[in-house]
Amino acid sequence: METVIGEIVAKYNYWIYVVLMMIGFYAMIGKRNLVKKLIGMNIFQTSIILFFVSTGVKKGGGIPIVDKYQALAGHVEAASTVNPLPHVLMLTAIVVGVSVTGVALAVLQRIYKEYGTLEEDEILEKLQR
């Protein structure tokens, strides 16, 4: 038991991402309201963004802004700065996530115009009629 808790505390960032991901997954699969599904999708994406960002962290690492001449001379230790690459990647992933959300909201608007509701059950009911 001790070791399990130790394990969880030591890698808490991964546990947070797994929990967030499951919340998002549940909302996408389990919720019947389409906007809630979309929010679930956002939580899902955010969990992965957090996962990526947390992988760049180093113990005692500073901000990754270094003096150019020092860096060129090789005086900068990689261990003293956090890894900026995952952060940069996630900027792109955030842009992708925003675009998907934008498209999804536009599609939701069209669905609302068509059916007058965003509840999946009611839409399916209307379709069957």
Added chain:
Amino acid sequence: MNATNLHLFVLVVPLLSALAINLLGRRSRQWIAPMVLGSLAFSVFGSIIVMARVIEHGTLRYTVGNWQPPYGIELVVDPLSALMMVLISVVALLASFSSLKSVEQELPGREHFFFTLYMILIAGLFGLVLTGDAFNLYVLLEITSITTYGLIAMGKGRAALSSFNYIIMGSIAACFYLLGIGYIYILTGTLNMADIARILPTLDAPVATATAIAFVLVGLWIKMAFFPLHSWLPNAYSQAPTGAGTLIAPLMTKVTVYLMVRVIFTMYTPALVFTHEWIAQGVVWAAAFAIICGSVLALGQKDLRRMLTYIIVAEVGYMVGGIFLANANGLTGSILHIVNDALMTLCLFLVVAAIIYRQGSVSLVSLQGIFRRMPITMAAFTLGAFAMIGVPPTCGFFSKWYLILGGIDGGHWEFVIALVISSLINAVLFFRIIELAYFGSLQEGEHHEHSVTERHEAPWWMLSPLVLTAVILIVVGLSTGPLVNNVIRLMIPVGF
């Protein structure tokens, strides 16, 4: 223009024309057709030249912005990606002729929006086959997906709802892929595919590598609609505007299968993926199941376009199964089937577009006696159907032949049986339609709007790409030998 980076221009020209179409097409719709066809024609010629160069000189590499790999993003054109470039550009050009006509009818006044998305989608597909960077691949995958969501949502009726379901499924898929890439990045510290392939086998982390590939593969399987994960596809593809369906249906799933080949053979090494015998076995069983289920579900459909979407689901099973047979014949068959299936699906969807243009519906009832009204269209349909069934001179036969050989080599009789049963079911499906179209007459009491029997063929814009595709089906079938020996064999790793 420098000839060494011609492959970049093949991607850039459709992308820039997308912007131009949005600006100029807004003023006058006369601009749209010349720009769409012009830029795609350039891509066709460009990609054919690139392919000739690649076959002559070997793999081309291009570092974007002169940031050297493994740090910068690299575009890699090996024989397989060159083949995919030619395939994408040819299919896109042929589909665009028909799309121009059907969009004019279905979405009047919104053509410039449609073709902006259309061209960005094509540029994204080119990017997917060119990129040599795992994260860049994610971004391009989302570019193609987002444009597809938009194109599908432009359809009538339920299309918006289907598009939303596709958005949810597609985002789950993309997130899984991204998560897998995250694991790989933690393991190797690089995102360049060639670099990953160099570092991964030296690591002693079997569980983490397996987890990473599992996430990546599941992500791609959702995107390509591999059987139990296929639920979004039939609705989305059959309710999209006709003009979008002719482009999306032949290309999206096939390019995703190509990505799977890329991930397994370029990013991972086959040794890493196929180490656990039972995983490859399990995937082949799943593929056999997918083939049978896709075919059986297709039998139950009452609409030609919906039937074709279920056939796509079955065909994805062919290709995934062929790759996981893990032998040379299976892989050859799968890659060949990517090409052939794209062309066959294009042919059949062009027929659907032509029929919808003339009579507005492709439900099986409305196809009765259509041979008399649209003889050339239905002749091309018959050829496409023969290719789907796998009748020898058409291309569908040869890839199926390689897949069956691969199944026998690997001792996967369930896969062989599934292929044969699926061919039989395809024969039933298509001969039912051909019979209806040829001999079917309207039953009494059923008054159909289009019971006229005079000839009313589709317009030239839709007919000529259709006839050309039908010819290509036979030409590709007859040139299977050179295609396999000069292009596909080069992709198969030594000792595989």
